[in-house]
Amino acid sequence: MDERFDVAIVGAGPAGISAACMLADNGVKTIVFERGEYPGAKNIFGGVLYGHDLAQTVPDYVDKGFPIERNIVESRLWYLSQSGGYSVAYRDQAFFQARKFNAFTTGRARFDRWYAEQAKAKGAVLVCSTVVTDLLRGEGGQVIGVRTDRPEGDVFAKVVLLADGINSPLARKTGFRPEPKPEDVALAVKEVIALPEEVIDERFGVESDAGVTIEILGDVTWGMNGVAFIYTNKRSLSLGIGANLLDFSQQKVKPYEMLEAFKQHPMVAPLIKGGKPQEYTAHWLAEGGYDAIPRLAGDGFLLAGDSAMLFNALHREGTNLAMASGRMAAEAIMEALGSGDLSRNGLAGYVRRLQSSYVLKDMAKYRRFPHFLQDHKELFTTLPGLASLAAREMLTVNGIPKKAKQRTIWEAFRRKMSIRQSLRFVWDAWRSVR
Numbered sequence: 101m102d103e104r105f106d107v108a109i110v111g112a113g114p115a116g117i118s119a120a121c122m123l124a125d126n127g128v129k130t131i132v133f134e135r136g137e138y139p140g141a142k143n144i145f146g147g148v149l150y151g152h153d154l155a156q157t158v159p160d161y162v163d164k165g166f167p168i169e170r171n172i173v174e175s176r177l178w179y180l181s182q183s184g185g186y187s188v189a190y191r192d193q194a195f196f197q198a199r200k201f202n203a204f205t206t207g208r209a210r211f212d213r214w215y216a217e218q219a220k221a222k223g224a225v226l227v228c229s230t231v232v233t234d235l236l237r238g239e240g241g242q243v244i245g246v247r248t249d250r251p252e253g254d255v256f257a258k259v260v261l262l263a264d265g266i267n268s269p270l271a272r273k274t275g276f277r278p279e280p281k282p283e284d285v286a287l288a289v290k291e292v293i294a295l296p297e298e299v300i301d302e303r304f305g306v307e308s309d310a311g312v313t314i315e316i317l318g319d320v321t322w323g324m325n326g327v328a329f330i331y332t333n334k335r336s337l338s339l340g341i342g343a344n345l346l347d348f349s350q351q352k353v354k355p356y357e358m359l360e361a362f363k364q365h366p367m368v369a370p371l372i373k374g375g376k377p378q379e380y381t382a383h384w385l386a387e388g389g390y391d392a393i394p395r396l397a398g399d400g401f402l403l404a405g406d407s408a409m410l411f412n413a414l415h416r417e418g419t420n421l422a423m424a425s426g427r428m429a430a431e432a433i434m435e436a437l438g439s440g441d442l443s444r445n446g447l448a449g450y451v452r453r454l455q456s457s458y459v460l461k462d463m464a465k466y467r468r469f470p471h472f473l474q475d476h477k478e479l480f481t482t483l484p485g486l487a488s489l490a491a492r493e494m495l496t497v498n499g500i501p502k503k504a505k506q507r508t509i510w511e512a513f514r515r516k517m518s519i520r521q522s523l524r525f526v527w528d529a530w531r532s533v534r
């Protein structure tokens with residue numbers, strides 16, 4: 101390709117397409133490379149997307165037919181032991197009305213495709229089935245374009261945006277992001293289970309365009325630092341489970357076996373009963389938090405989204421951070437193009453924008469959270485059983501006085517955790533989220 105572009109974007113995920121929308125909207129000559137046959141062809145995620153950041157690039161997304169499965173009106177949190185578990189739920193009328201599409205479920209194959217169409221309509225060039233294999237460097241080492249796997253596939257651009265996701269050899273080639281450490285990455289598996297719409301409505305207590313998310317902690321991850329989820333789509337459920345890669349490698353657990361066991365859990369099995377498995381996928385998640393974020397701007401290039409390790413594990417926010425960082429990268433690129441300074445200094449507006457936005461503020465707030473999970477495995481080992489024992493004892497009506505039950509619970513607790521350990525747990529938990 102002889103043509104020169106202002107900006108070359110690697111990856112047509114939420115980060116890359118958000119940047120492309122904004123750049124193309126402002127007349128910046130932009131090309132997006134996507135290795136999949138079409139955007140979303142190779143992408144998976146749990147399923148929850150957020151309206152706020154989408155509206156910043158496509159304000160009229162509802163009228164433009166964005167592919168929604170269900171509008172999320174209720175969020176549940178489960179803490180499970182082997183035989184049972186706690187459930188906390190929050191449903192609000194606001195999510196049916198004024199805050200509709202605060203969060204909604206969608207499928208990546210449909211959403212990414214639709215989103216990329218919006219960028220194309222604004223004037224961005226999208227090239228699919230093309231892998232960017234390297235970054236082209238100028239004499240001073242600055243990035244001046246990309247090398248693709250097409251014949252004569254070098255494309256020159258004033259700025260390159262790496263929005264190529266968590267598994268990014270290109271980010272490693274910049275020297276900014278080494279191979280992610282196993283403790284900074286989770287491996288998740290997901291299965292989509294088809295069920296009739298009315299069955300989902302009934303089992304989750306919703307009407308057909310409303311949906312529910314369930315985030316699950318406990319010993320479903322077999323003592324490893326991990327999480328599971330169940331999200332409602334229109335005519336299917338997305339079930340997933342994942343754990344820290346370091347834990348997986350140490351415990352020699354097979355993710356699909358853990359998923360199968362999760363599906364048998366007494367609180368999960370009735371929700372998926374009679375369902376037909378449709379697809380099964382596995383993917384990495386960026387879980388290192390703030391401390392795993394690499395340098396974000398170099399001479400002639402920027403990193404956004406998962407490539408920049410932007411993921412808020414506590415709130416299950418990844419796509420919105422990807423969209424917000426893509427947008428802010430686009431703003432900083434336009435500023436740099438205007439000033440003619442495409443060096444790291446000229447592109448530093450990107451980092452400033454991220455720092456003053458919720459993206460890095462939230463990541464910094466929860467900086468200790470990944471360490472808390474990794475250091476306090478009792479959350480996934482002893483505590484689920486103890487928490488269940490407490491509830492089971494107090495709810496069982498068997499003639500034993502409640503004081504005696506309290507004593508049994510307390511003794512069981514003390515056998516597993518010392519006062520010192522318990523205080524450390526509570527203190528670290530508080531510090532990780534304050």
Ligand SMILES: Cc1cc2nc3c(=O)[nH]c(=O)nc-3n(C[C@H](O)[C@H](O)[C@H](O)COP(=O)(O)OP(=O)(O)OC[C@H]3O[C@@H](n4cnc5c(N)ncnc54)[C@H](O)[C@@H]3O)c2cc1C
Binds near residue numbers: 134135407418
């Ligand atoms: C199991 C799981 C569940 C999740 N659940 C949620 C959720 O419910 N809600 C949420 O907000 N987030 C969730 N996330 C996180 C979310 O998926 C990511 O944070 C988000 O997709 C990041 O967007 P991105 O654009 O940075 O990267 P990606 O979505 O990974 O997109 C990168 C794109 O780049 C392309 N690409 C990669 N390398 C190249 C190359 N060399 N050349 C050309 N193209 C390339 C890829 O094909 C892909 O299309 C989940 C993640 C996983 C794994």
